Amino acid sequence: MHAELKGLGDISETLFLPFYARVIESRSQRPILKDPAAEALADAFLPLFYHSERPLYRHFSRGKMNPLMVKALVLRTRYFDQLTRHYLQRFPQGQVVSLGVGLDTRFSRCDNGQATWVELDLPPVMALRAQLFESAPRTTRLTQSVLEHLWFEALPPCSVPRLFLAEGLFMYLPETELFELLNAMQTAFTESELVCEMASHYFVKNWGWVIRNILQNHFHMRDQAAFHSGLGSAQELEKRVAGLKVLDEWSYLDEKQELKMLSWLRLIPLIRRFMWSLHSRF
Numbered sequence: 001m002h003a004e005l006k007g008l009g010d011i012s013e014t015l016f017l018p019f020y021a022r023v024i025e026s027r028s029q030r031p032i033l034k035d036p037a038a039e040a041l042a043d044a045f046l047p048l049f050y051h052s053e054r055p056l057y058r059h060f061s062r063g064k065m066n067p068l069m070v071k072a073l074v075l076r077t078r079y080f081d082q083l084t085r086h087y088l089q090r091f092p093q094g095q096v097v098s099l100g101v102g103l104d105t106r107f108s109r110c111d112n113g114q115a116t117w118v119e120l121d122l123p124p125v126m127a128l129r130a131q132l133f134e135s136a137p138r139t140t141r142l143t144q145s146v147l148e149h150l151w152f153e154a155l156p157p158c159s160v161p162r163l164f165l166a167e168g169l170f171m172y173l174p175e176t177e178l179f180e181l182l183n184a185m186q187t188a189f190t191e192s193e194l195v196c197e198m199a200s201h202y203f204v205k206n207w208g209w210v211i212r213n214i215l216q217n218h219f220h221m222r223d224q225a226a227f228h229s230g231l232g233s234a235q236e237l238e239k240r241v242a243g244l245k246v247l248d249e250w251s252y253l254d255e256k257q258e259l260k261m262l263s264w265l266r267l268i269p270l271i272r273r274f275m276w277s278l279h280s281r282f
Contacts (some may be wrong), residue, residue, distance in 0.1 A: 005186040006144075006201050008124045008125065008128070008188070008235070009074060010018075012122055012124060012125050014168070014172065015102030015103050015170070016060055016103070017065075017069075017073060018073045018077060018102070018103075018167070018168055019038060019041075019042075019102065019103040020042070020063070020065060021069065021070045021072060021073035021074050021077075022035040022038045022077060022105070022138055023035070023038045023041075023042045023063070024063065024064075024065055024070050025070055025071075025074040026038060026039050027039060028180065030110070031134070032071075032074060033074050033077060033078050033081070034080060035105055035108075035109065035264065036108075037105040037108040037278065038103070038105050041103065041105075041132055042063075045057075045060070045061075045134060046061060046140065049061035067068060067240070072252045072275075073168075073172070075252050075255050076167065076168070076197060076201055076252065076277065077106075077130065077167065078220045079233055079250050080106070080165055080195055080277070081106060081109055082111045083195050083279055084096060084106060084163065084165070084195075085110055085161075086090055086147075087163040087193065088110065088112045088114075088115055090162045091161065091163075092112055092114045092115065092118075093114050093115060093116075093117075093159070093160065094109075094115050094158065094160050094161070094162065094163060095115065095117070095155070095156065095158040095160075095162045095177040096115060096116075096117050096118070096145075096162075096163050097117075097120065097155065097162055097163065097164045098117070098118065098119050098120065098144055098165050098167075099146045099163065099164060099165065099166045099169055100120070100121055100166060101119040101120060101121045101125070101129070101166075102130070102167035102168075103119060103128075103132070103264050104167070104280075106118070106165075107136050107139065111136075114120045115138065115142070115231065116138045116139070116156055116158065117136065117138060117139040117140070117277075118139070118141075118142060118155060118156070119140070119141050119142045119144070120141075120142040120143075120144060120146060120151055122144075122145055123143050124141070124212075125229065126141055126143040126177070128143070132237060136188075140155075140156055141156075142154050142155075144168075146169070146173075146181065146216050147150050147173065147177050147181055148176075149181070149184050149185075151187050152184070152185075152189075157174065160190075161191040161193060162189060162192040163192070163193050163194075163195070163279075164185070164189070164191070164192060164194045164195070164196075165194075165195050165196075166195070166196035167195075167196075167197060169196070169197070169198055170196050170198055171197070171198065171199040171227045171228070171229050172227065172228060172229070173183065173202070173228060173229050174229065175228060175229040175230070179213055179240050179241065180255065182194075182230075182240075182241045182244070183241055183242070184238075186241050186242070186243050186244055190243070190282055191281065192281070192282050193247075193279065193280065193281050193282070194228060194244075194278075194279075194280045194281075194282065195269075195277060195278070195279050196277065196278055196280075197275065197276070197277045198229075198230070198231040198275075198276060198277070199227050199229070199230050199231070199267060199274070199275050199279060200230055200232070200273050200274045200275070201206045201230030201231055201232045201236075201278075202230070202232070202274075203227075203230065203274040203275070204227045204228070204229065204230035207228065209226065211215075214222075216260065221241075234246040234249055243282065244281070244282055245280060245281050246279070246280045246281050247279045247280060247281055248278070248279040249273075249276060249277070249278050250276060250277045250278075251275075251277075252275070252276075252278040267279055
């Protein structure tokens with residue numbers, strides 16, 4: 001397997017963070033999530049990254065990340081996996097739509113042999129996926145920006161409500177365009193479900209420089225690799241997207257067994273929601 005990196009944008013390069021978090025966790029002694037597919041793909045990147053001129057790629061060639069970041073990213077992935085499996089139990093022939101799919105390998109972990117899957121991302125990302133992933137059964141690849149609503153019409157037919165996944169995506173989008181997208185989805189996909197991660201509006205406004213510093217100085221990502229959108233509460237999401245109903249909220253800090261002494265921070269709402277995920281129905 002050979003991979004070439006061409007034209008990945010500033011934000012698209014963030015796809016390597018959750019990918020390598022899964023690889024590192026999967027290879028650990030007591031993993032909370034196993035991802036053999038990601039482990040195999042990581043081997044394809046090693047020679048390419050090791051000799052790259054980009055500090056970002058050389059960083060990943062070492063196969064190391066902050067342990068707390070790894071744990072948080074993998075816990076998020078596990079939560080999205082759990083909701084995907086629960087959806088497929090209710091709708092075995094449903095459709096799972098991954099918005100900003102990146103190097104996601106959820107199909108290999110969650111497919112039930114009946115559902116259809118849709119992978120959507122920008123052209124350079126989808127070109128990379130085409131090099132790395134064989135065509136999976138019942139899977140459609142869409143090469144578009146999530147903000148271009150033309151993809152609505154490109155989805156394969158589905159007789160039951162769909163499940164839309166936006167893992168590590170929405171905080172990177174301009175806020176006005178993000179809520180235009182969500183309101184358009186509310187109109188087009190009534191009764192479908194959305195699982196998305198959001199950043200706290202307070203955090204983006206007052207502490208966004210921390211994320212920018214981590215992405216741009218530690219990982220050597222470029223200028224646009226920063227958070228641009230925030231949300232104050234589940235109630236705000238319901239207010240800004242009329243008709244949407246939040247079914248569940250989840251934070252890394254809810255995972256008491258894995259985060260142990262840090263989990264008490266979940267009792268402080270502002271901290272619990274600095275980065276959190278929401279499961280909603282349109």
